Amino acid sequence: MGAQSKHKIWMLKAAIHVICLGCIGWLYTAAAFDKLGADPVEYVIHYTGMGALHCLLLTLLVTPLAKGFKQAWLMQTRRLIGLYSFTFACLHILNFYFFELGQELSLFLSELIERPYITMGLGGFIILFLLAVTSPNIIKRRMKKRWQHLHNWVYLAAILIGVHFYWSVKSEIIEPTIYLLIIVVLLAFRRKKLLSFKRTKTSL
Amino acid sequence: VQRPLEYTKDTTNKEDLTPEAKVTSHNNFYEFGAQKHQPAELAQGFKVDPWQLTITGEVDAPLTLGYDELYSSFSLEERIYRLRCVEAWSMVVPWLGFPLASLIAKAKPNSKAKYVVFKTLYDPKQMPGQRNRRIGGGIDYPYVEGLTIAEAMNPLTLMSVGVYGKTLPPQNGAPIRLVVPWKYGFKSIKSVVSIELTEKQPKTTWNILAPHEYGFYANVNPNVDHPRWSQARERRITGGGLFSQKRIDTQLFNGYGEEVADLYTQLNLKKYY
Numbered sequence: 001m002g003a004q005s006k007h008k009i010w011m012l013k014a015a016i017h018v019i020c021l022g023c024i025g026w027l028y029t030a031a032a033f034d035k036l037g038a039d040p041v042e043y044v045i046h047y048t049g050m051g052a053l054h055c056l057l058l059t060l061l062v063t064p065l066a067k068g069f070k071q072a073w074l075m076q077t078r079r080l081i082g083l084y085s086f087t088f089a090c091l092h093i094l095n096f097y098f099f100e101l102g103q104e105l106s107l108f109l110s111e112l113i114e115r116p117y118i119t120m121g122l123g124g125f126i127i128l129f130l131l132a133v134t135s136p137n138i139i140k141r142r143m144k145k146r147w148q149h150l151h152n153w154v155y156l157a158a159i160l161i162g163v164h165f166y167w168s169v170k171s172e173i174i175e176p177t178i179y180l181l182i183i184v185v186l187l188a189f190r191r192k193k194l195l196s197f198k199r200t201k202t203s204l
Numbered sequence: 205v206q207r208p209l210e211y212t213k214d215t216t217n218k219e220d221l222t223p224e225a226k227v228t229s230h231n232n233f234y235e236f237g238a239q240k241h242q243p244a245e246l247a248q249g250f251k252v253d254p255w256q257l258t259i260t261g262e263v264d265a266p267l268t269l270g271y272d273e274l275y276s277s278f279s280l281e282e283r284i285y286r287l288r289c290v291e292a293w294s295m296v297v298p299w300l301g302f303p304l305a306s307l308i309a310k311a312k313p314n315s316k317a318k319y320v321v322f323k324t325l326y327d328p329k330q331m332p333g334q335r336n337r338r339i340g341g342g343i344d345y346p347y348v349e350g351l352t353i354a355e356a357m358n359p360l361t362l363m364s365v366g367v368y369g370k371t372l373p374p375q376n377g378a379p380i381r382l383v384v385p386w387k388y389g390f391k392s393i394k395s396v397v398s399i400e401l402t403e404k405q406p407k408t409t410w411n412i413l414a415p416h417e418y419g420f421y422a423n424v425n426p427n428v429d430h431p432r433w434s435q436a437r438e439r440r441i442t443g444g445g446l447f448s449q450k451r452i453d454t455q456l457f458n459g460y461g462e463e464v465a466d467l468y469t470q471l472n473l474k475k476y477y
Contacts, residue, residue: 031446037241038230039293040446041439102451107434115432171413172238172341
């Protein structure tokens with residue numbers, strides 16, 4: 001890899017850190033000072049949920065972009081965006097636990113099981129968690145082939161999280177429908193790969 | 205533009221009021237956008253004068269109130285009520301208005317009057333949510349709500365024309381709206397143009413849209429969950445930011461059981477949610 005690519009990677013990664021950390025810092029500062037409208041609890045929950053979804057969609061966009069425009073260096077930023085998706089997802093759940101449920105653990109656990117849309121989201125989160133903890137290079141090397149098998153589960157995570165969003169709204173289904181369509185398009189880029197899972201019956 | 209109203213004060217309230225800026229900026233009024241901050245932005249040009257509110261149906265003396273008559277036909281009183289949204293947040297709001305019972309009595313209901321049906325104005329030119337399904341959250345308009353005649357005649361049931369000492373701002377349902385404090389907020393229909401007394405139970409907006417989630421009665425009840433979330437607790441909207449938000453237990457009939465529980469002694473509240 002040339003010095004020019006390394007420089008571009010460094011710049012893009014720095015920009016990702018600045019944007020994501022900036023958003024998180026702004027969010028909680030504004031929330032603490034009651035600058036997020038009437039219901040700061042709803043705001044921080046929605047904002048971090050959308051942050052996780054947006055980062056996840058971006059990670060799924062990286063490969064088609066890198067291939068389509070022959071910009072292999074872009075692949076070097078995918079893990080970082082994925083880790084920010086996991087970070088936003090963690091904040092999303094912590095917001096729900098601390099501010100929506102008032103730190104009631106038993107209620108938190110029962111909501112995870114009783115509410116289908118939350119169960120869907122939890123499924124997506126568990127996958128993101130597994131991908132995040134296996135993201136360091138050293139673990140990737142040790143897992144060998146199994147690493148790629150595990151990380152293919154990101155496609156299922158995207159579907160679960162899209163459905164989680166769709167099932168969470170009262171009647172305003174247009175926005176989550178658009179996101180589900182985007183997920184379908186992003187998965188369509190991988191149709192060969194996804195179809196090969198079916199043929200070879202390897203786990204996703 | 206809101207103007208001040210004359211009214212008798214409510215001296216019974218002991219709870220902290222939700223700040224006026226939050227009462228008037230956090231609204232579910234899908235006619236002006238399905239996001240809660242949208243009505244305060246999209247409803248500002250809403251024209252409420254002239255207005256006509258008609259009371260028709262199973263009544264001997266149907267009547268129409270014009271804009272000025274909304275404020276002059278009855279003496280206005282302040283009622284500080286808890287408002288519990290079905291989405292599990294709540295406010296404490298100082299409404300101004302008059303009992304719905306006074307209005308209905310004026311129209312002289314006959315013996316067939318079993319239900320009261322309310323309709324919001326249908327005016328897609330003024331209401332972007334009625335023009336555009338994306339803005340309007342995908343519900344069918346006009347918005348329709350209903351009560352049993354006994355619920356409508358209960359002294360707590362209010363027709364509100366003001367809030368915080370002034371006429372209602374458009375996002376809160378100007379010029380006149382219903383307030384039923386022991387029921388989830390979606391029952392308290394805004395910008396009402398028609399009140400019709402009927403023999404049959406009406407089909408109401410949210411009940412049509414998702415009957416397993418929103419019942420006709422919609423009484424606040426911590427023991428009957430919404431299928432997608434718990435109704436046992438609620439977030440009281442207050443000032444003070446994220447770290448001073450209060451989460452409190454939801455009370456049966458939103459704490460108004462003393463006044464309304466006798467309406468439902470024969471009703472299975474789990475079945476008729």
